[in-house]
Amino acid sequence: MKKSDLSCPVCHAGYRRIELTSRPGIKGEYRCLMCDVVLETFDGSTNVAIRLTVQPEKTFETPIKPV
Numbered sequence: 001m002k003k004s005d006l007s008c009p010v011c012h013a014g015y016r017r018i019e020l021t022s023r024p025g026i027k028g029e030y031r032c033l034m035c036d037v038v039l040e041t042f043d044g045s046t047n048v049a050i051r052l053t054v055q056p057e058k059t060f061e062t063p064i065k066p067v
């Protein structure tokens with residue numbers, strides 16, 4: 001089992017990546033839950049699980065309004 005961390009290059013959300021090299025996985029791709037950019041593509045040779053660990057700061061959704 002291989003563990004590593006990765007982060008989205010676009011919104012900087014943090015992810016934990018766990019790869020089970022002993023078993024086959026599913027072909028496909030993993031997209032960022034926040035901004036939908038493709039973080040990784042899988043060829044199905046190993047079983048990869050990716051979980052969101054750090055949500056990005058949503059600064060763009062909280063504009064500063066003058067009172």
Ligand SMILES: [Zn+2]
Binds near residue numbers: 008009010013032033
């Ligand atoms: Zn993202």
